[in-house]
Amino acid sequence: MDEDTIILQKPLSQLIADQIKARIWNKEIQFGERLLETELAEKYDVSRSTIREAFKIMEIEELVVSQARKGTYVADFTDQDVAEIIELRTLIEASAFMKAIPRLKKKDFQELDKIMEHMKVGADKKDWNELFDLDMKFHSYVVNLCGNSRIIKIYDSLQVQIRTFLMHLDKYYSSHQSFYDEHKELLEALVSTDTETVKERVKNHIEYVEEKLLGVNQENNKLEPEEV
Amino acid sequence: MDEDTIILQKPLSQLIADQIKARIWNKEIQFGERLLETELAEKYDVSRSTIREAFKIMEIEELVVSQARKGTYVADFTDQDVAEIIELRTLIEASAFMKAIPRLKKKDFQELDKIMEHMKVGADKKDWNELFDLDMKFHSYVVNLCGNSRIIKIYDSLQVQIRTFLMHLDKYYSSHQSFYDEHKELLEALVSTDTETVKERVKNHIEYVEEKLLGVNQENNKLEPEEV
DNA sequence: TTAATGATGAATGTCGACAATCGACATAAA
DNA sequence: TTTATGTCGATTGTCGACATTCATCATTAA
Structure with a gap:
């Protein structure tokens, strides 16, 4: 030890x-x-x-x-596992975000803004590790407002798993900047408090993670891989 | 021992x-x-x-x-816990059923029919214990077709929890016959293979469990309680 | 050569005992 | 009376050892 x-x-x-x-x-x-x-x-x-x-x-x-x-x-995260986790995350998070919308207070937006500021710094430093930490904080913060402790618990477990297999990739199909931009858009959707907009953006956001970070469905994707 | x-x-x-x-x-x-x-x-x-x-x-x-x-x-199932469990079940089951629809084969319907026959017997015997067992079998059978092992696992855990607090109630706000009818309608929706119909019926079905079995929201419910 | 069988070592399952900690009660001080 | 402190029994945390099971590999028979 x-x-x-x-x-x-x-x-x-x-x-x-x-x-x-x-x-x-x-x-x-x-x-x-x-x-x-x-x-x-x-x-x-x-x-x-x-x-x-x-x-x-x-x-x-x-x-x-x-x-x-x-x-x-x-745990061995095969492609099948990753697909399962992302499917479940989409389901859980889209629902949790929608339930969270009416509960968002001014101080919550301030908190999210603060996370975004840190994320900007992390993006400038091109520090994936820090960006992933802030990503977890951002999403967890909103999900925690949904009011269902069981959903929160499942989501936490998913976060740990996602974080785990992300850490084991040796390259990501996304730039640090666009990772930041993605969250910026998600936050703007939340500010609008329009349920359909939020629902759509959450799904797009998770799709983004799937395609741009993990590089799945690359046949539909012309982006050049970037080094980490 | x-x-x-x-x-x-x-x-x-x-x-x-x-x-x-x-x-x-x-x-x-x-x-x-x-x-x-x-x-x-x-x-x-x-x-x-x-x-x-x-x-x-x-x-x-x-x-x-x-x-x-x-x-x-x-575990202590407060009203809050029950509400959380049912919310999560609705979310999970609606999604799992929809994913299961295109995978339903002839032999699956035969299996479900068999469960329904047993349920008819259970309803005639007015045996809640048996009806609950068959209820679990029915729903699990469909959910198991969704293809996501994590969703199945969560669902199993929810089933155990639901079964647990159902067993601890001392009366149910539903007749054995209407419990059977509910599942009959759900099965018919599955036969139709129309996603929207299924989605609606799943939600109605779980609402039914919530209101008619647990007796919540009784202010909107004129039914006379029945003994077990 | 291949398949079946048996022996051997390694890893998990279970056990009983000791150590650390908690909760309740009694006692004492304010 | 109320609050604080200390003691003691009860309960959980951790330990090392033994029992059981599994996997590997050598041996043998077909």
Whole structure:
């Protein structure tokens, strides 16, 4: 272990789960890779029980999959998985955004504006990592206003999954600037408070992520790939 | 424990989770009740580790909620929770049904017809328990055709939750016969394969469950309550 | 050569015990 | 009486060890 500070209050298993999650994001652990209880227990200097609990936590977040007596594996995001996640996200987010519209107060727009300012900086710095963080913040902020804790929970889980497979791509079919512009348009739709406009823009926005970031449906797409 | 047959192949923790779930359905365990690891370990004659694992399994199904160092509690379905679950179900099911329509084959309709026949028998016997089982089968069958494993998973979890709080009501604002009729109409809509018709009927159907079974929005409802 | 069988090591499932923490009650101070 | 503090039992968190199951590979028979 890097540190042995005595923080606690959170269970060790939760901390371990966070560490493993970070490792996956950093590509130190690959998709589909098997996670061995014994090995990780030794690595983090904790017991196997603790690792097991950490696995369960990550299983709830759908970051790992475990089969009885077959072991625990990091989720493997095939094209099929990505398509499923995006379909579900579209469904959930379009609905949540529409429910959020009438609840948007002045201070909410101020908050969203602030995120957009940071995103502008991130775009100038061409920092995808920061842009993705702000992207998550932006969308989560609106979805959190929908008032349905179960929808919010599912959405959070989807965000983690999306973030995870985005981190594992080695190039994106979009510029940092247009990523910013996309969110700017989405915000303008929200300001209009017109449900149909918002619904359309959310769907377009997610389509954008699918096509321009992931590069799927490239046969219909003439853009030149940009390096990250 | 009732039996000590040596089945296995499934982890003990999974079997324990099933048993506890059954106990909740049978009202032997109340909503919001605290589940003590020690007590259950003794009751089922297993170690606390096993009970802990069972809790995690139920947590994934959202049947229990656990807070670090505060314990694990059976989910408490407040009116707010029920509203959230139904909202989510409407969203998910309407979408899944529409995606399922073009995939419905002859043998699928035969299967659904068979379920309806059983439901007719259940309605004649005025057996809510059986009707609810068949209701779950009917809806799950169609949703399973949608092709998105994540949507199916969420739907399964919702079914379990709905089934759970339905079992805890002591009366329903609907007759067994009209429960059957509702599904008959839903099936006819599917046969028509018209997306808009199906979408409408799914929403009406879930509204029906909400109003006629749960008795919410009774101010707009002149029906006399029927005993179970 | 191929398929079936059996032995061996590795990994998961389960266990009981100890450690850390929480909640409730009793006691004391204001 | 009310609030604060300290003790103690109860409960969860973590641990290391044993039991069971799985996967691999060598061996053997066809």
